[in-house]
Amino acid sequence: MDKEIKSKVERFATEIRLETLKEIKNLGFGHIGGSMSVVELLAVLYGKVMKFDPKNPKWADRDFLVVSKGHSGPAVYAALALKGFFPVEDLMTLNVDGTKLPSHCDRTMTPGIDMTTGSLGQGTSTSIGIALGNKLDKRDNYTYLVVGDGELNEGQCWEAIMFAAHHKVDNLICFVDNNKKQLDDYVENINKPFVFVDKFAAFGWDTYSVKGDDVEAIDNAITKAKTVKGKPSVIVLDTIKGQGIPFVENTFANHSIKFGETEHKEAEKMIRILEEKLKNQ
Numbered sequence: 001m002d003k004e005i006k007s008k009v010e011r012f013a014t015e016i017r018l019e020t021l022k023e024i025k026n027l028g029f030g031h032i033g034g035s036m037s038v039v040e041l042l043a044v045l046y047g048k049v050m051k052f053d054p055k056n057p058k059w060a061d062r063d064f065l066v067v068s069k070g071h072s073g074p075a076v077y078a079a080l081a082l083k084g085f086f087p088v089e090d091l092m093t094l095n096v097d098g099t100k101l102p103s104h105c106d107r108t109m110t111p112g113i114d115m116t117t118g119s120l121g122q123g124t125s126t127s128i129g130i131a132l133g134n135k136l137d138k139r140d141n142y143t144y145l146v147v148g149d150g151e152l153n154e155g156q157c158w159e160a161i162m163f164a165a166h167h168k169v170d171n172l173i174c175f176v177d178n179n180k181k182q183l184d185d186y187v188e189n190i191n192k193p194f195v196f197v198d199k200f201a202a203f204g205w206d207t208y209s210v211k212g213d214d215v216e217a218i219d220n221a222i223t224k225a226k227t228v229k230g231k232p233s234v235i236v237l238d239t240i241k242g243q244g245i246p247f248v249e250n251t252f253a254n255h256s257i258k259f260g261e262t263e264h265k266e267a268e269k270m271i272r273i274l275e276e277k278l279k280n281q
Helices: 002-029 030-037 041-050 069-082 088-093 123-135 155-166 196-202 215-225 261-280
Strands: 064-067 144-148 171-179 206-211 234-236
Touching: 002 030, 002 041, 002 088, 002 171, 002 215, 030 069, 041 069, 041 144, 041 206, 041 215, 064 069, 069 088, 088 234, 123 144, 123 155, 123 171, 171 196, 196 206, 196 234, 206 215, 215 234
Parallel strands: 064 144, 144 171, 171 234, 206 234
Antiparallel strands: none
């Protein structure tokens, strides 16, 4: 990734983080922790890697994105809006009556959403179905899957992971948002995950592990994964729940936060910081 592209992607990440914070602050509550931890990934995918057409969201030869941890919808919506799938102003309608931006991703409601998600575990299966279908149709595209570390408690995920390796679904790249937390505690305390790269490797996948806030490292891992044939790839992202927003990072119960007076003040301060950052990027 050359310096100019890296700069543009990092700026895009700041824009996504800013707009995500604005939409959740405006609503007064929401899934802020897991939205923030995938911001850099979304910036790389929509800012450099994926092929898509905002004017034709159902373009058959596009790359597909399945965000199985559908509660990260606010960050996905911010990326889509900034890329022109719908007006940025629509972000202020997040999860209110009549919106096309529900709490969890819904392909029937939001332009640019490729698969309805939020019932954890199912996105792994559906993404593999999309990727395998496109491969059988000989389409030159990729399917990208985003799963949560807590979500990988689900047995359905590992059935699908085994299926993908068996069928050599090499046009699928999975990202594990390893932010160490799930809804109400650390993943380690609920169901010890062990080492994700070792588990995926044992199931026959090509594996990588990178810092989840390093856009260049994410991009390099994707580039390497695309050279591998005959097996799917996984990139485990070492992230922080609430990534890039200190008051969220430092809140233990940050899966979903209700904004009181303190949170509104902290969000307003962070919005000013991000806006100033954009001026200098």
